[in-house]
Amino acid sequence: MNSRIPFGIFLAVALIQLSIPAQMIWRHERSLTKGRAYRFRTAPVDPYDAFRGRFVALRFEQEKAPWKDRQPARRGQSVYALIEEGSDGFAHFSGATAHKPVAGDYIVAHVSWPEANNTVHLILPFDRFYMEETLAPAAERAYREHNSRSNQNASAVVRVLNGLGVIENVFVANKPIGEFIRDAKR
Amino acid sequence: MVCEVAGKTGGKMIGQETTLVGGQAMKNRKYVAWLYEQLPGLVSEGVLPTESADALRRHFGEAAAGRSGRRWLVVLFSIIGTALIGGGIILLLAHNWEQLSRPVRATIAFLPLLVAQGLAAWVLWSRRPSTALREGVGTFLTLSIGACISLISQTYNLGGDFGDFMLTWTLLALPVAYLLGATVPALLYLVGITVWTGTVWDDGWKSLGYWPLLAAAIPFLWLTARKNRYHPRPVVFCWVLTLTLPIALGVSLHKVLNASNAWLVVYIALGGVLFLIGNRWWGGATAFWQRPFQSLSALGMTGCGIALSFNVVWKELAHPHGWAPVIDAVGWEWITWGVMVAWVIAAVALWADCLWRRDWAVLPMGTMPLVAFASYVLVETSEQAAIGAILFNVYLFLLGMGTLMAGVRERRLGVVNGGMVVLAALILARFFDADIGFVARGVAFIVIGVLFLTTNLGLLRWKGAVQ
Numbered sequence: 015m016n017s018r019i020p021f022g023i024f025l026a027v028a029l030i031q032l033s034i035p036a037q038m039i040w041r042h043e044r045s046l047t048k049g050r051a052y053r054f055r056t057a058p059v060d061p062y063d064a065f066r067g068r069f070v071a072l073r074f075e076q077e078k079a080p081w082k083d084r085q086p087a088r089r090g091q092s093v094y095a096l097i098e099e100g101s102d103g104f105a106h107f108s109g110a111t112a113h114k115p116v117a118g119d120y121i122v123a124h125v126s127w128p129e130a131n132n133t134v135h136l137i138l139p140f141d142r143f144y145m146e147e148t149l150a151p152a153a154e155r156a157y158r159e160h161n162s163r164s165n166q167n168a169s170a171v172v173r174v175l176n177g178l179g180v181i182e183n184v185f186v187a188n189k190p191i192g193e194f195i196r197d198a199k200r
Numbered sequence: 201m202v203c204e205v206a207g208k209t210g211g212k213m214i215g216q217e218t219t220l221v222g223g224q225a226m227k228n229r230k231y232v233a234w235l236y237e238q239l240p241g242l243v244s245e246g247v248l249p250t251e252s253a254d255a256l257r258r259h260f261g262e263a264a265a266g267r268s269g270r271r272w273l274v275v276l277f278s279i280i281g282t283a284l285i286g287g288g289i290i291l292l293l294a295h296n297w298e299q300l301s302r303p304v305r306a307t308i309a310f311l312p313l314l315v316a317q318g319l320a321a322w323v324l325w326s327r328r329p330s331t332a333l334r335e336g337v338g339t340f341l342t343l344s345i346g347a348c349i350s351l352i353s354q355t356y357n358l359g360g361d362f363g364d365f366m367l368t369w370t371l372l373a374l375p376v377a378y379l380l381g382a383t384v385p386a387l388l389y390l391v392g393i394t395v396w397t398g399t400v401w402d403d404g405w406k407s408l409g410y411w412p413l414l415a416a417a418i419p420f421l422w423l424t425a426r427k428n429r430y431h432p433r434p435v436v437f438c439w440v441l442t443l444t445l446p447i448a449l450g451v452s453l454h455k456v457l458n459a460s461n462a463w464l465v466v467y468i469a470l471g472g473v474l475f476l477i478g479n480r481w482w483g484g485a486t487a488f489w490q491r492p493f494q495s496l497s498a499l500g501m502t503g504c505g506i507a508l509s510f511n512v513v514w515k516e517l518a519h520p521h522g523w524a525p526v527i528d529a530v531g532w533e534w535i536t537w538g539v540m541v542a543w544v545i546a547a548v549a550l551w552a553d554c555l556w557r558r559d560w561a562v563l564p565m566g567t568m569p570l571v572a573f574a575s576y577v578l579v580e581t582s583e584q585a586a587i588g589a590i591l592f593n594v595y596l597f598l599l600g601m602g603t604l605m606a607g608v609r610e611r612r613l614g615v616v617n618g619g620m621v622v623l624a625a626l627i628l629a630r631f632f633d634a635d636i637g638f639v640a641r642g643v644a645f646i647v648i649g650v651l652f653l654t655t656n657l658g659l660l661r662w663k664g665a666v667q
Contacts, residue, residue: 020379021324027375028317032310034372035348039306042356069357090403144354147295181357 042180049175050119051182052097052105056161056168069142070150070157070184070191072170077126078135079107087112087128094120095136097174104169110134114177122177140172143184145192152195160186232260259428278336279384286312286343293351302355309351316341320380331381338382342373363399366392377420383433386420387440393417394444397451407452408535414448429482430490438482439492442474446500449543456536461517464504465572466540469547471501472569476550479562498618501568505599506625508572509592511635514585517576544573564602571595596626 057073079095081087091112097119098108110123126135145153160167171182184191239256242248289312300308319337328334346369352358353365370392377386393413400406421441425434449470450457457463478493485491507513547569554566575588604619630641 021321023375024321024324024379027379028321031313031317031345031372034368035309035313035352038349038352038356038358042352042358043302046356069354140357143357 041178045175045178045180046173046182049173049178049180052099052119052172052174052179053103053185054170054172055104056157056170056184069144070153071142072140072181072184074138074170076104076106077138078129078133079110081128081132081134082109082111083113085112087125087134089125089127091125093123093125093134093136094177095123095138096120105172107136110136119174120177121174121179138179140170140179140181143170143181143191149192149195152198153191156186156191156194156198157184235260274332275335278332279339282336282340283343283384286340286347290343290347290350293347294354305351305355309348309355312344313341313348316344320376323380334380335382335384338376338380339384341376341380342382342385342388345369345372361399363396366399367396370396374416377417378423381424383424383436386417386437389417390414390437390440390444394448394451397448401451401454405535408539410448410452411539414445425481430485435490435492438478439489442492442496445474446470453536453540456540460540461519462540462576464508464513464517465569465576466543468501468504468508468572469543469569471497471504472547472566473543473550475501476547476554476562476566479559479566480550480553483562498565501565502596502622502625505568505572505592505596506629508575509589509596509626509629510633511585511589514575514579514588517588518579518583518585544569548573561606564599568595568599593626593630596622600626 055075057075057077087093087110093110093112094115095110096108096115097105100106110125114120121139123139124137126137128134157168167188168184168186170184172179173182174180186194189197235256239248239253243250243253293308316337320341322328323333323337349365349369370389373385373392374389376382377384377389393410396413397407397410400409421434421437424431424437428434446467449466450463453466457466474493475497478491478497482491482493485494488495551563551566551570554562571591575591578591579585579588600619600623602619603622604616607613607615607617607619627645630636631645633641636644
């Protein structure tokens with residue numbers, strides 16, 4: 015076989031191998047630079063589940079939405095969760111639907127389980143915040159201390175554009191978590 | 201030795217027999233060198249056709265080079281070395297250096313991938329035939345793809361959908377296996393699609409995607425096995441395939457397997473297909489490691505067969521209320537049912553092929569899917585669980601005895617032991633079978649024991665072997 019043929023195929027394959035991660039970067043960069051910022055209140059976490067390796071596992075207080083469609087929602091179904099900013103400055107889901115909304119910000123999420131009263135629980139596509147491995151254990155402690163039921167003072171800022179939500183930062187006591195840890199170390 | 205080689209190179213058995221010779225010759229390169237010296241003479245004297253001599257040269261090519269062992273050491277070192285470098289890069293990136301900005305991280309993510317692609321391009325362009333180089337570069341490129349996607353996921357705090365990550369990674373790596381002829385990306389692909397199937401097990405029809413994904417890897421096996429099917433590359437692929445296939449089968453078909461209670465029957469069919477394929481195309485394997493299809497399947501089938509020799513298992517298996525509620529509960533997902541039935545049909549077709557070729561040595565074990573399927577149909581139609589258990593007890597006893605006797609006749613200790621294992625497992629299963637009363641078990645054991653001894657003595661006397 016002519017050696018040029020596999021080489022040509024290889025070039026095409028190499029381009030695909032480069033384009034997939036490049037496209038991941040492009041989509042997420044666009045969300046971070048052009049997306050609208052929403053602040054989500056995080057929920058208390060299972061202390062044994064908060065830190066897995068190098069990231070802080072996040073849970074969100076707002077993880078359910080009223081179901082807008084007539085057709086009942088299915089477990090695992092891909093849906094559009096509509097986001098609104100409440101009077102307290104935190105984001106919440108005003109509804110979820112299987113049809114792409116024409117206006118307003120939304121996040122593509124999956125149905126965790128549908129409730130009987132026309133409410134769906136959502137699996138949000140952002141559930142972790144990566145930290146440098148030396149900072150992560152302290153971050154875990156800080157996040158847990160400020161995310162207990164008595165002291166709920168942690169939140170995450172998520173940038174949203176065209177259904178894609180990207181976590182910009184996690185805040186503890188109104189400070190970015192990295193800065194909070196460095197201040198605490200001093 | 202002349203007679204041995206000349207005898208074994210003639211006739212239609214050449215493909216299988218040369219492999220037997222190959223196994224010995226690889227241990228001693230001297231013999232191959234000697235054979236090469238003899239070949240021109242054998243051809244000119246008309247003892248051996250030219251094609252057979254060429255086939256022998258092709259077959260022994262690597263061994264004759266006199267570096268077989270060393271060559272494989274180099275290939276292994278190359279794979280391990282590049283895997284260590286690739287793994288090290290992944291670990292360094294996993295530290296998540298806080299000082300690095302997003303653009304810097306993106307650049308770093310692409311660097312190992314670009315280097316690996318450059319190396320692969322050079323190997324392809326310069327048409328380097330070195331297996332070590334191709335396997336090493338293939339491994340490095342595969343790991344670089346994984347590292348690139350992981351670092352981007354880390355930079356943008358992407359959610360934890362491990363299945364999607366594995367699928368993206370393995371799909372991007374599979375072409376590397378074909379283009380470079382590298383085995384590691386193909387093995388990663390087999391593992392990756394199995395992991396992905398596991399993560400989508402409850403997501404509607406998604407897990408059925410395993411089958412077309414698997415089909416994309418099978419030509420790789422054909423390409424690597426085409427020249428020498430006993431070469432470590434296709435054989436390693438077969439090992440990983442034999443280990444991952446049962447997992448993926450169970451996960452992707454769990455709904456219909458649960459509803460039909462046909463887990464054991466379908467697994468025996470899968471084992472039967474692999475066992476018969478193994479014997480059909482890898483029948484000349486000389487070492488245990490060269491026959492994963494046969495060894496692992498026979499082991500799994502015997503386990504499933506022993507389970508089906510219990511009456512209580514068949515009681516659980518039958519559908520006393522008919523099939524309508526079963527189909528109502530699962531829904532008529534014809535593709536899922538079709539894939540399940542396809543395994544049984546494939547096992548029967550391969551069995552028929554085995555019968556057609558009069559491969560008596562393989563037929564006993566190869567018949568198990570047929571016995572399982574027939575018993576299943578009989579139990580379902582008659583609602584008599586005992587029929588299934590009796591059929592399987594008789595079948596396993598005959599299988600064990602047949603294998604044992606074949607082993608003794610052919611003086612093959614491995615086959616004798618195989619027969620002994622089947623018989624011992626069956627005896628143990630019945631000894632502890634609480635469904636049968638102590639007296640009945642005791643009498644049956646004594647009767648079978650006496651029959652066993654008298655038959656053996658009769659056979660020995662008949663052969664005039666009694667001292």
